[in-house]
Amino acid sequence: MFGVRLHQTRLALLDQLPSIQTALFLGDGDGRLLEAFCKRQPHADVTSIDQSPKMLASQRCRIDRLSHSGQIHFELANAIDYKPPEQSFDLIVSAYFLDCFTEQQLRESLPRWLAALKPDGKLYYVDFCVPDVRNETITRTGRFRFQLLLYLMHRFFAAATAHPTRTLQPMELLIESAGFQPIHVATEIDPMCTCKIYQSKKTALRP
Ligand SMILES: C[S@@+](CC[C@H](N)C(=O)[O-])C[C@H]1O[C@@H](n2cnc3c(N)ncnc32)[C@H](O)[C@@H]1O
Secondary structure: OHHHHHHHHHHOOHHHOOOOOEEEEEOOOOOHHHHHHHHHOOOOEEEEEEOOHHHHHHHHHHHHOOOOOOOEEEEEOOOOOOOOOOOOEEEEEEEOOHHHOOHHHHHHHHHHHHOOEEEEEEEEEEEEOOOOOOOOOOOHHHHHHHHHHHHHHHHHHHHHOOOOOOOOOOHHHHHHHOOEEEEEEEOOOOOOEEEEEEEEHHHHHOO
């Protein structure tokens, strides 16, 4: 059930995106979101980086099945060292990716990744969030179950990969501190995950 909702959250705002010419996907894993994006934006040029050759192979396999006219460039890279070209992309996509990093890593890397956006570029963000207990539909037990699930997931990733995190970082606060604000927010899919489209505050304020 939770897996279905994770996927629904991944796709939640894809149809709100304008026409995209250039997109940067960060850690898209097996490429389910990349595939859904390419079906909607068949002419977009995409750079997709991941540190896992297996995940990149899976992405390539999904895209090979599509009739996509844009260029797709797969790059094996550690995002921590990755410096994308500045002001080059209309869109950055990050789904269940930022939670792979520590707060310190995000403070150092997030501004560098976001600098790759053109001034009116968008960040398509999907990730876990801590359910708000003030929301009447979430009981304290529900919140506790979420924190347990998240802990187990992080333990699993830590054992299976070099995943350094054990807790959820204040990812949305860090995005906002980097000068971005949400312009679309998906609600009511699952209180434990969120999908938002962000844009630079400077651009959003422009008349
Ligand atoms: C939790 S998975 C999420 C995958 C996908 N975005 C999704 O929606 O399910 C995290 C992905 O980020 C990649 N990843 C984690 N740390 C990375 C790093 N430092 N550099 C590049 N890719 C990384 C992993 O290989 C994996 O494909």
